[in-house]
Ligand SMILES: [Fe+2]
Ligand SMILES: [Fe+2]
């Protein structure tokens with residue numbers, strides 16, 4: 018099915034789902050872009066900018082589609098720059114401040130492993146425009162996964178300091194990984210309509226792939242924490258997202274209606 | 278062995294015949310040193326130049342502008358990398374050059390010691406600063422040193438794209454709200470004079486110039502390049518309905534030149550000596566990135582060593598079967 022043949026009853030759930038995908042990419046891309054000019058050396062500065070550009074590109078495509086599905090005439094920019102934090106649908110994992118290089122890499126690795134599995138499955142989506150975006154995004158996220166996995170091995174098995182930093186980033190981030198696989202009514206509706214994949218089948222694969230790389234990196238898989246962060250998919254975020262948006266949305270907010 | 282004087286004569290003859298000098302060719306020590314100075318300053322400028330515009334990446338007003346600006350600043354990193362490599366062909370090490378920058382021994386373009394205060398600065402920098410870089414680099418693309426010339430040809434293509442992008446931002450602002458036009462005019466006012474200073478001191482105060490011209494390292498004088506930039510840019514500013522902050526500016530019918538009023542060279546020398554609005558901040562930002570990246574670079578080396586040892590011991594096991 019496509020935009021014309023889409024069942025109207027599915028629109029609200031699909032809009033919501035596209036916001037989740039698009040916001041994940043947008044907020045992660047924004048965090049990555051903060052590295053530009055501040056990377057550990059030039060080649061890596063360039064690599065991080067590439068990752069950011071990929072994510073922002075996915076965000077633009079997904080949010081544009083979200084606006085079309087919603088049918089209220091909102092553009093990707095309207096959605097990115099004119100929503101408040103409680104209307105954002107990204108997981109908390111992507112909004113955490115960029116931290117040190119180890120934190121950025123570990124997050125990218127955890128997210129890219131998830132995104133590769135997700136976008137691969139989404140290529141089979143019954144909603145064709147989404148399958149099309151997923152095909153391109155999957156290719157690019159595979160590069161993110163290769164890049165971040167190689168860094169995981171390097172940091173984990175590099176020096177004592179790099180090992181310590183990577184392990185502590187991993188320990189800190191682990192409680193934010195549960196959200197990636199949460200299932201609610203929105204997702205169940207779309208899984209039934211064969212638009213979204215069954216997350217329950219992706220989670221064990223994610224776990225297995227993550228553990229393999231962590232082993233190679235001589236890092237320890239964290240214990241499951243007593244509390245897994247939750248809420249992002251319903252607009253309840255960490256305190257960090259509001260600050261990120263205040264910065265990102267500044268011009269659109271200060272000069273309402275202006276063209277840029 | 279030929280003596281130095283004869284080699285110099287032959288060298289100058291090659292220059293006069295418009296031959297390119299390549300890394301393995303004989304060259305006067307001063308030619309080598311001048312090129313290291315110019316090329317490393319150029320490389321440093323690309324890298325420090327990432328900071329003022331990078332300041333707006335997280336605040337760019339639309340997704341398209343955000344991606345374009347990020348890609349632009351990323352290009353500048355690529356230019357820096359490419360220029361450091363080209364400089365290494367003269368027998369210096371990139372990390373030594375970077376140390377010189379961080380420890381305040383090397384210079385970079387003064388223009389990056391000015392702050393970016395509004396979104397219009399991003400547009401005006403692309404238009405003016407990348408525009409001035411193009412004027413300078415188009416000349417340097419014909420420089421006598423092969424690796425520098427080739428670097429310039431490649432870089433110039435991207436700078437032309439940056440300039441178009443910057444100008445397009447300015448056109449959008451000029452057609453926008455009164456507030457946007459005010460923002461644009463303010464940015465033009467602040468960047469105009471520092472941009473003109475980018476071409477360096479006037480010819481009669483430019484000590485290196487005659488030698489650099491004779492060796493065809495440079496092919497035009499600072500004042501010639503500056504005039505060329507002014508002639509291109511003034512009509513563009515006027516076409517947007519904006520003004521140039523120079524009460525003495527006038528068009529000279531005879532020469533077809535736009536003549537400018539006096540440049541404040543005291544400001545130029547003051548900023549070069551480290552007393553511009555952002556000198557300290559720019560170097561601090563570079564130092565911070567370098568210091569915070571130290572453990573990462575060490576990890577890369579340690580990991581590579583371990584991999585090598587592993588490969589060597591596997592090879593030994595195989596051969597001892
Ligand atoms: Fe430049
Ligand atoms: Fe450049």
Ligand SMILES: [Fe+2]
Pocket residue numbers: 353407435436439
């Ligand atoms: Fe540029």
